[in-house]
Amino acid sequence: MFDGPEPIYVQIAEHLRRQVLDGTLAPGDQVMSTTQFATTYRINPATTAKAFNLLVDEGVLYKQRGLGMYVAEGARERLRERRQADFFTDRLDTVLDEARTLGIGEDELISYIRKGAGR
Template sequence: MQFQFDSSEPIYRQVAEQIEDAIANGGFEEGEQIPSTTEISKEFHINPATVLKGMNIVVAKNLIEKRRGLGMFVSRGARDKIVNEKRDEFFESFVVGLVKEARNLDISEQELLQLIKRGYEK
């Protein structure tokens, strides 16, 4: 985990994103225990309440679950939920704009697909 303390994005949101990214990238497997609030706060010198606030975001999305007396664990299906959410964000953030710009430049669908294929080949 890496945190940008000079970023405009609040640390608690960075905590949530770091946990989600670790789940999506296989750093934390389904059913696996994640580091505790205390462990994260000590290792990265972050207020425990801030870490907990970030973890609660991930809990609210049903990506991790609290097991009383045991800690936090990655929920079943968490990786798939995150990947699907990121794909939707990718579509909205990049694909829609790409297609709009292609239309503005009179690039046909076939030409655009060829350009994308060329990008994959690089």
């Protein structure tokens, strides 16, 4: 499952972020313990802990001492806001620069976006 080019802890964090974004994990839901996660996916518990701590630092998860890790209130909204900002700066700006280089005008771009949005 975690066989991409990024470090495994980054892939684990992204997997959990996606679950929060798509609603599989809701605010207040408990996530697997690091040991359970590591056992289930056959990875090092320290790698899992690193991913979980990254998500705690981001405000996606919170620790409840002696009980485990839970999805934080507002985590989905925070992730969505970050992703939208990243989308515009990391992806759309690059596309717009390329469109300018290729001579693709605003009207053509808008037309293409409208067609794609209807799919």
